[in-house]
Each structure stands twice: as structure tokens, then as C-alpha cells.
Amino acid sequence: MATTSLDLDKSEISVTTKSPLESLLGKVDRREARVGVIGLGYVGLPLALGFADAGFTVTGFDIDRRRTEQANNGRSYIGDVNDQVLSDQIETGRFRATNDFVELPEMDTISICVPTPLRKTKDPDLSYIIQAVEAVADHLQIGQLIILESTTYPGTTEEIVLPALERSFLTVGEDFFLAFSPERVDPGNAGFQTRNIPKVVGGVTPGCTVAARALYAACVERVVEVSSARTAEMVKLLENTFRNVNIGLANEMALLCHKFSVDVWEVIEAASSKPFGFMPFYPGLGLGGHCIPIDPAYLTWKARANGFEPRLIEIAQQINSAMPSHVVDCVTRALNERGKPLRNSQVHILGVAYKRDVADVRESPALDIMHLLAERKARLSYTDPFVPRLSEPGLVLDSEPFSALSQKDCVVIITDHSGVDYKEILRVAPLIVDTRNALRGHTDEKIFRL
Numbered sequence: 001m002a003t004t005s006l007d008l009d010k011s012e013i014s015v016t017t018k019s020p021l022e023s024l025l026g027k028v029d030r031r032e033a034r035v036g037v038i039g040l041g042y043v044g045l046p047l048a049l050g051f052a053d054a055g056f057t058v059t060g061f062d063i064d065r066r067r068t069e070q071a072n073n074g075r076s077y078i079g080d081v082n083d084q085v086l087s088d089q090i091e092t093g094r095f096r097a098t099n100d101f102v103e104l105p106e107m108d109t110i111s112i113c114v115p116t117p118l119r120k121t122k123d124p125d126l127s128y129i130i131q132a133v134e135a136v137a138d139h140l141q142i143g144q145l146i147i148l149e150s151t152t153y154p155g156t157t158e159e160i161v162l163p164a165l166e167r168s169f170l171t172v173g174e175d176f177f178l179a180f181s182p183e184r185v186d187p188g189n190a191g192f193q194t195r196n197i198p199k200v201v202g203g204v205t206p207g208c209t210v211a212a213r214a215l216y217a218a219c220v221e222r223v224v225e226v227s228s229a230r231t232a233e234m235v236k237l238l239e240n241t242f243r244n245v246n247i248g249l250a251n252e253m254a255l256l257c258h259k260f261s262v263d264v265w266e267v268i269e270a271a272s273s274k275p276f277g278f279m280p281f282y283p284g285l286g287l288g289g290h291c292i293p294i295d296p297a298y299l300t301w302k303a304r305a306n307g308f309e310p311r312l313i314e315i316a317q318q319i320n321s322a323m324p325s326h327v328v329d330c331v332t333r334a335l336n337e338r339g340k341p342l343r344n345s346q347v348h349i350l351g352v353a354y355k356r357d358v359a360d361v362r363e364s365p366a367l368d369i370m371h372l373l374a375e376r377k378a379r380l381s382y383t384d385p386f387v388p389r390l391s392e393p394g395l396v397l398d399s400e401p402f403s404a405l406s407q408k409d410c411v412v413i414i415t416d417h418s419g420v421d422y423k424e425i426l427r428v429a430p431l432i433v434d435t436r437n438a439l440r441g442h443t444d445e446k447i448f449r450l
Ligand SMILES: NC(=O)c1ccc[n+]([C@@H]2O[C@H](COP(=O)([O-])OP(=O)(O)OC[C@H]3O[C@@H](n4cnc5c(N)ncnc54)[C@H](O)[C@@H]3O)[C@@H](O)[C@H]2O)c1
Pocket: 038, 039, 040, 041, 042, 043, 044, 061, 062, 063, 064, 067, 113, 114, 115, 116, 128, 131, 132, 149, 150, 151, 152, 183, 184, 185, 186, 187, 290, 291
């Protein structure tokens, strides 16, 4: 803390000047910091409400006017966010959403939670991050803390975000603060939400880490500090690549077990009885969602840019992305057993969301499978209690009631939503390809497992 002595009217007055960091920490501690969140999607909206719940006044910024209007009307468009929780925070004045970015300079902290998809060429698409950072950089203020939360390759915070912010001629770690803190939200997981998922933070300077740590410590139970923003970026990619590679192994085991006429689900269940050194992963029909299938591509792209060929990660990606074809082969074989060709057969998909109990169909392998089945001239229909209408290029269908299943030639269980009566499905469906082991414990010759 610096102390300046001023000589005013010949009387000595001591004025205490706080550094930008001390000033920010004080505001966070007193919950007087104005908190901004850019991008109010699956990640940003729950995070914004988490800050509001911790006592901050939060402004959410989003370019999608429909989303901000819905949020301000207390109508949630994110499965994990309850309308009541949203309305309560709006009523107390702790949360408000806007499209108007002129308010950014009034924020003490800004968390950026915008999408990081892949381009058609499978290269990282950082355009959303760049657009959001430009909006911040235009009016960067002394004392502001900027935290990138979007999943991205190691180096993004220092190589892309920092140079844009430094155009302000302010100095990072002294005048403003910059950190990376990966978002680990797991949509549909009632046991782990923003508050009890530990938050990893890594600043561009030690002061940046201190600032980011203080902010998150106010609203999550545990903050894990790492030595740099780059390390924090890598942590997130390790987590998702770990899942990707292990699911790849489970898928390869499923293909192998198929050859040996062994039930892979039974193998995994029995292996899980080992109390140490084994963690179960399950085969599936490829990977869905916005994270597991995409994040490793960010890592492999950056690895190649640095002259490193990541072999294991690539092979896992190849195995996983071949699974939809394998499922289509299973459907073809199952129909064949019944003396039916795939062409013109009525194939019914049960569950099109990318995972259990969510309404999100982004990157869902169900879509790949449906496209492959359509190419082979199967007649398609689906049921998904979370997705009443599917409106994807080449696939516009309405979800049918469960009672329709008896009229289909084959039912393919793709997403095993809870709350579905699988016993009833087994009773009414004439033929079932179960890719999730939703019918575990049942043996019936009309069930074909992955
Ligand atoms: N969804 C998940 O389960 C999950 C989990 C962990 C990490 N992540 C990562 O978090 C990031 C965000 O993912 P998401 O699922 O919340 O995405 P999302 O698509 O649900 O939400 C992103 C929001 O950002 C808004 N947006 C885009 N550009 C903007 C801009 N320039 N300014 C303001 N708003 C803008 C969009 O309108 C949208 O509302 C991604 O990097 C993702 O990989 C997602």
C-alpha cells in the first residue's frame, strides 16, 4: 500500500492510495465489484447466477437479443437453470442481461464465456473470443480483471487476448488483470454445479492469479491455483482429452468383444470391481456435445503448429468417429436376422440429444447415425422427451409418442434418458439395437447390443 503526503492549507493530511489490485480485492471482498459475464449460454448463464448468488451485482452481455430478453423475463433457456432462480435474481436486481456493450467499462470483472467451435477445416475458430475481447479492449479500464473461460488451446490468453488488451497502453498485472479459468460445467449433472465444481485459475502474472482467485473464491467452494494461464488452458484440455482417449479405448474394446462374442458391458462392469487402478469408461456411438469431440482438436492443432505429432489422441479420435458407421452396421445386421433389408425399413431412434437428460443436440452422434441411415434409404423417426422437434439440415422431424414404437421395424437406443420406461420399450419394440446398455440385465433375442 503506497502512502502519499499532501500539503494542503499548511495542515498535514495523509492520503492512502491503493494499488489497482488492492482496490479490486477490496471491492470483491465487500461484494461491491460489478461483475460482467460475456456470453450467456450453458456456461455463462449459470456462472452469472452463481456470482449473483454470492452477492455481486452482475450484468450478462450477449449478442443474441432473444436470449437476453428471455433471461430478463425470468425464462430460462438452459436446462440446468431454473426459472425461479433466474427470476429471483432479476427481482433482487442482482442480475440483468443486455445486448448493449457500452456498459462494459463499468464492470470491475469480466468473464468471457463465448463459443469455441471448429471451422469446417477442423481448425480452431477463435472468432467469438476475438470479437468479445475487442469489445473489452476498446474501453479497458484501470483495475479491471478479465478472465477467459472458453475452452481453447494453450497460449490463447497470452498470444491472442493479451496483445489486444495491451493496445490500451495499460500494463497487465499492474493496471489491469488477465487470467484463464476453464469452465468445467457438466450440463444435466444435478450433483455438480457451478458452486461445488473446483475452479482452476492461472493468471498472466502472479497479481492476476491473486485477483482471479479472490473473485472465484467468493462463489465456488474450492479454487485451485496454477502457475500460469497457459497451464490452466492445458488443464482443461487434459481433462477432456483424457475422456476422449479412454472412450476411444472402450470403443475399441467393444469392437474386439464383438469379434469374440463377449459382452463388453459385462466385461467393464466386472473390471470395475477392482478397487484401484481402474476407472470405467463406456463405449458409445461417437462423441457428442460442445466439448469432448472438439477440445482435443484444439490441442492437436496447436501441437502440430509447434512441430509435435500427437498420435494417441488422433487414433482415439479416429476410433470414436468411426462408431456411427459401426452402429449402422449393427442395425443392418439386426434387420438382416429378421430377413429385412435396411432400405425402406422403419428405423426409430430413441434419444437424439448428445447425452442423457439434456435437450442439446449439438454434435450429437445421433445426427450422424440418422444421416447414414437416411443415405441407405431407411425410413426414419425418433422419440426424445427432451427434444420435441428436430430441425437440422436434411433432418426435420417431430418426436413421436412411445406408443408408436410397436409399428417400427427396429428401435435404436442412442441416448439413455432417465425416466424412460425401458421395460415397456422392450415389451413393445419388435427389434432393438441398444447402444447404451439401457436394457442391462435383460436377455431377449430381439436385443442387439453394441
Ligand atoms: N456446454 C458445456 O458443457 C461446456 C462445458 C465446459 C466448457 N465449455 C466451453 O465454454 C464455452 C462456451 O460454451 P457454451 O456451451 O456456454 O456455449 P453456448 O453456445 O451455449 O453459449 C455461448 C453464448 O455466447 C454468445 N456469444 C457469442 N459471441 C458473443 C460475443 N461476441 N459477445 C457476447 N456474446 C456472445 C452466444 O450468443 C451464446 O449465447 C466454450 O468454449 C465451450 O467449449 C462448455
